[in-house]
Amino acid sequence: MTSITPAQLVMLAIRKLRCGALVTLLLSSSIAAAQSPRIILDVADAAVSRGIDERTGVTVTLTAESRSSFADFTAKYIGRFIEVRFLGQVIMKARLVTEITGGKLQIVPEANSAAPTELAHKLSAPGTKIEVGLFAE
Incomplete structure (x- = not known):
């Protein structure tokens, strides 16, 4: 079985669908998003806290392994x-x-996210993971 590169997938979609620029743009954006650097991190604990700007937030503590990955x-x-x-x-x-x-x-x-108290409760559940990735500026 041969593998197909994202660029080949886009070109194939253009040839097969011929639905105009919108389809090309949507496919290119989806492929770019899927390829953007991202990591999955394991949460050790989460608690409601106040930030330096006095807004209520959630302090998330990562596991030792995830701490190293996140630092990198x-x-x-x-x-x-x-x-x-x-x-x-x-x-x-x-x-x-x-x-x-x-x-x-x-x-x-x-x-549009959950309130800090609810979010901290959900994030502190055993086995919780969060995803961190780059996004277009």
């Missing part, structure tokens, strides 16, 4: 915009201004 990720992408996802929903977007080595994230939930 943040070191590599300083200055870039990231999004944090939980159960497929974006719960925060931010710009990385420094490497994060301590294994803690201060999440101030997006307006």
Whole structure:
């Protein structure tokens, strides 16, 4: 079985569908999003907290293994915009201004996310994972 590259997939879709620029744009965007750097992190604990700006948020503590992975990720992408996802929903977007080595994230939930208390409760469940990835600026 031969593998197909994302570029070949887009070209095939253009040839097969011939539905115009919108289909090409949608496919290209989906492929780009799927290829953007992202990592899955294991959550050790989560608790309601106040950020430096006094907004209520959630402090997420990562497992030791995830702490190392997150430190590597943040070191590599300083200055870039990231999004944090939980159960497929974006719960925060931010710009990385420094490497994060301590294994803690201060999440101030997006307006469409759960309230901090509810989010902390869900994130502190055993086996919880979050996804962190780059997003287009």
